[in-house]
Amino acid sequence: MTARRDKRKETDGVALADQDMKAAIAVTRFGLGARPGEIDQARRDPQGFLKDQIRRSGADQPAGAAPTSAQRMAEFREYQRERRELRIEKASDVRPPKPAGAAMDATDPAMAAAAAKGDARDPVKVVGNMLRKDISEDFTARIQLAATTDAGFRERWTLFWANHFTVSATKAITGTVVGPFEEEAIRPHAFGRFDDLLGAAETHPAMLTYLDQIQSIGPDSQAAQAMRNGGGRGAGAFGGARLQLAAQRTVGLNENLAREIMELHTVGVNGGYTQADVTEFARAMTGISIGGERDGAYGAPVFRVQAHEPGERTVMGVRYDQRGKDQANAILTDLAAKPQTARFICAKLARHFVADDPSPALVARLEAAWTGSRGDLATVADALVSAPEAWDPTPAKFKTPYEFIVSSFRAAGGSPMGFQQVGPILTSLGQKPFSAPSPKGWPEDAQSWAAPDAIVKRMQFAQAFSAGAVHDRDPKALAADALGERLSPETAKAIARAESRPEGFALLLMSPEFQRR
Amino acid sequence: MNAFTPSRAHSPTRRGLLATAAGFGLSLQLLAVPAMAADGELNKRKVIVVICRGGMDGLTVAPPIGDGEYRGLRGGLALGDAALPLDGTFALHPQLTAVHALAKAGEARIAPAVATPDRARSHFEAQDVLETGAAGVYSTTSGWLNRTVETLSAHRKVDALSIGATAPLILRGKVQTASWSPGRGVDAEARLPTLLQDLYRNDALLGPALARGLATETMAKDATAGLDGGQPAMMASGKGVGGGAQQGREAAKTLGQSLAGFMREPGGPTVAAISLDGFDSHANQAGLLNQRLAYLDAVLDGVHTGLGPEWKNTVVLVATEFGRTARANGTGGTDHGTGSTALILGGSLKPGGIVGDWPTLKANALFENRDVAPTVDMRGLFKGVLAEHMGVDRAALDNAIFPSSAAVKPVLGLV
Numbered sequence: 001m002t003a004r005r006d007k008r009k010e011t012d013g014v015a016l017a018d019q020d021m022k023a024a025i026a027v028t029r030f031g032l033g034a035r036p037g038e039i040d041q042a043r044r045d046p047q048g049f050l051k052d053q054i055r056r057s058g059a060d061q062p063a064g065a066a067p068t069s070a071q072r073m074a075e076f077r078e079y080q081r082e083r084r085e086l087r088i089e090k091a092s093d094v095r096p097p098k099p100a101g102a103a104m105d106a107t108d109p110a111m112a113a114a115a116a117k118g119d120a121r122d123p124v125k126v127v128g129n130m131l132r133k134d135i136s137e138d139f140t141a142r143i144q145l146a147a148t149t150d151a152g153f154r155e156r157w158t159l160f161w162a163n164h165f166t167v168s169a170t171k172a173i174t175g176t177v178v179g180p181f182e183e184e185a186i187r188p189h190a191f192g193r194f195d196d197l198l199g200a201a202e203t204h205p206a207m208l209t210y211l212d213q214i215q216s217i218g219p220d221s222q223a224a225q226a227m228r229n230g231g232g233r234g235a236g237a238f239g240g241a242r243l244q245l246a247a248q249r250t251v252g253l254n255e256n257l258a259r260e261i262m263e264l265h266t267v268g269v270n271g272g273y274t275q276a277d278v279t280e281f282a283r284a285m286t287g288i289s290i291g292g293e294r295d296g297a298y299g300a301p302v303f304r305v306q307a308h309e310p311g312e313r314t315v316m317g318v319r320y321d322q323r324g325k326d327q328a329n330a331i332l333t334d335l336a337a338k339p340q341t342a343r344f345i346c347a348k349l350a351r352h353f354v355a356d357d358p359s360p361a362l363v364a365r366l367e368a369a370w371t372g373s374r375g376d377l378a379t380v381a382d383a384l385v386s387a388p389e390a391w392d393p394t395p396a397k398f399k400t401p402y403e404f405i406v407s408s409f410r411a412a413g414g415s416p417m418g419f420q421q422v423g424p425i426l427t428s429l430g431q432k433p434f435s436a437p438s439p440k441g442w443p444e445d446a447q448s449w450a451a452p453d454a455i456v457k458r459m460q461f462a463q464a465f466s467a468g469a470v471h472d473r474d475p476k477a478l479a480a481d482a483l484g485e486r487l488s489p490e491t492a493k494a495i496a497r498a499e500s501r502p503e504g505f506a507l508l509l510m511s512p513e514f515q516r517r
Numbered sequence: 518m519n520a521f522t523p524s525r526a527h528s529p530t531r532r533g534l535l536a537t538a539a540g541f542g543l544s545l546q547l548l549a550v551p552a553m554a555a556d557g558e559l560n561k562r563k564v565i566v567v568i569c570r571g572g573m574d575g576l577t578v579a580p581p582i583g584d585g586e587y588r589g590l591r592g593g594l595a596l597g598d599a600a601l602p603l604d605g606t607f608a609l610h611p612q613l614t615a616v617h618a619l620a621k622a623g624e625a626r627i628a629p630a631v632a633t634p635d636r637a638r639s640h641f642e643a644q645d646v647l648e649t650g651a652a653g654v655y656s657t658t659s660g661w662l663n664r665t666v667e668t669l670s671a672h673r674k675v676d677a678l679s680i681g682a683t684a685p686l687i688l689r690g691k692v693q694t695a696s697w698s699p700g701r702g703v704d705a706e707a708r709l710p711t712l713l714q715d716l717y718r719n720d721a722l723l724g725p726a727l728a729r730g731l732a733t734e735t736m737a738k739d740a741t742a743g744l745d746g747g748q749p750a751m752m753a754s755g756k757g758v759g760g761g762a763q764q765g766r767e768a769a770k771t772l773g774q775s776l777a778g779f780m781r782e783p784g785g786p787t788v789a790a791i792s793l794d795g796f797d798s799h800a801n802q803a804g805l806l807n808q809r810l811a812y813l814d815a816v817l818d819g820v821h822t823g824l825g826p827e828w829k830n831t832v833v834l835v836a837t838e839f840g841r842t843a844r845a846n847g848t849g850g851t852d853h854g855t856g857s858t859a860l861i862l863g864g865s866l867k868p869g870g871i872v873g874d875w876p877t878l879k880a881n882a883l884f885e886n887r888d889v890a891p892t893v894d895m896r897g898l899f900k901g902v903l904a905e906h907m908g909v910d911r912a913a914l915d916n917a918i919f920p921s922s923a924a925v926k927p928v929l930g931l932v
Contacts, residue, residue, distance in 0.1 A: 252847025430682030452730030
């Protein structure tokens, strides 16, 4: 279609033209968008370029000192303590302070209001600011890695799993541990065995907190009986910081995590489980929690045998007579190995990487790799890169806001300087940092992201971003670098006719082919 | 006045509503058939759907404080004297002050036991069914409100708008609809919008979306004039560390007023959807719903005050994907359930008590010994409003808008 390609055909033959298109696809579809020169690097062997990024030892970690989730949880506890003391000081307020457990959520208006006021000496304010700073820094480090990495496919693959096992900052206490969760549970296992990844994600303190597992208590457990009989004393002996007040209310199961593991993380909603299976699984998981003050390891994963519901469980037709945490582990292992899980997740991978409505052949190929390797994710990644269906030249995926912003920085050869450069725009495009709206994570389909308002806001971003990013560079060259063989003649012409460099670069970022991958 | 006969005692039951509707038979026919063509009144009618995501607990929205089982089941979560009374059985959550004032004026009603046809207790399945209007999950990819616009468009010009950066499924589909969220506005002098429209002329996704987005921005200048908008960070959720409660409430009211502003514009949307999230209350339900219901109330307050004279032409429906367990769980919250409470608001509502029968919370009345048993199919509620208020005919409701739903009767007598 273009003179350029025709010339190549004359000199080098059809194969090389295919190779150029493949190089562009490798970097923009499988990766996170091209930095200047990247498509050239992929040209010699596009598939090999991607396969070299598959790394059994795990994904890259964002730069900077990484605090552990336990440290972050301890910080949060400090914040709550300050808040509580501040309330006691306010003598005019005759109401008793809220117990710690009731304050676990950011939606508490008092906490939010205190955090918003702006008195630097207010200890609540100080810690609140620190928590917000933690979240911003974690997110900034993560998006800087995405903007600058040489291994865009490795990072995209990792982000897929982070989204699959969503922990969201929509709860304040989980806000500061989303970053550590990804670093501790997701990144090390992204190319490992799925059941290792599953185990790491589901038993991580961030997930246990986000999906309310930490407070779930077996109704017939020792702890529940003690609390029913002895009120506060029983709870005290039981030890969880947050559980002391459990005596004041019904003690029992919380089935949230059990349900979402089945529905979202493993077999999927059509995986063949019932409400009874969810409840049984929730019973098996009782006792899996995080340390309280008396445990000496606040925020660390613990198993409280006293909170575990005794007895056998039956989940999806299988009887589990293990004791203690082995019971939940056995169920998780079985869920990971189910064919429904392979099918559900391979279809999701194909939807993420290739098309909202991927070809059944591609899904079948991934499923075969999954089943044949017993859920070895490096093998599945290799199968994805090897699948001919994944290299269709028509870009079927519309970029999410995160992908659009990251690829814009990559096209400019830059990296976000700070949170303010990325946080507000992502929020206004509907993808507030670390704040997926539900445990299902961010949607992947074009319909979700291409609403009229979102396109207008992308355009506004492109305009403002280009003004500061293009400098004295030629937008035509930047476009060739960013899209390679995927650059259409229409877009190339529009950029060539632009009346300024920033306008040309903004046209590139908003072009139909840059908006897709 | 006791819990077990309230709906029969002093409010139209579903049966009662149907009987009332029978008396309206003639006018309904008139509405449904020739009115579609040129009835001036009908052209002014507006409908707004507010989706509360996460499974909003109906027993907290409208606590049945007169139901003998309520306190026992809810324990520490039971609302007492602070609840705003509606009748001998039901009250509204203390944060729903604007809704309560409207209810007292006969302009808001509750449907305390509604559910979609889905029974899986999965957020995502239930939201799919709620928004597609289908009988089963994942059987349709467009939303029922979009198909409503499509149906109405055969007779008159109908535009639809969603508020928020992303378009909810309920408004997705064949008809291109508008979407808007607070932002900086577009520089009309800039060349980029024009150049892009040219670049998108063969792009079926981006072309119509950009054109519609630019048109909405133009309208927004008038629709939001005088409002303190422009705070995209406060959209929809408005929570997390740093979102002040009062600030959140004001932003929510502004959001409602902005939506109303669009609907008052000449040529503005007659159909709108907005979704609020964060209602999934497995733990610390009291604090969480206190905040979320304050936000919901402020949005509705903004819509009501912002619509001004158009309020009498508008019906607002507030619905969620499912209710929650009747019993409190072990962690100060409730788990996924079935029946929940919907709100119906508008300046032309017919007076009446609760909509649909109240099944009570007696052990043998609970669905699967666990949830509020639904007595009204959510689709029936939607159909009733579309039929009587928007003039949609029954055949379209039963097939195109809510596929295979002929057996689900519209709840009539609301408007």
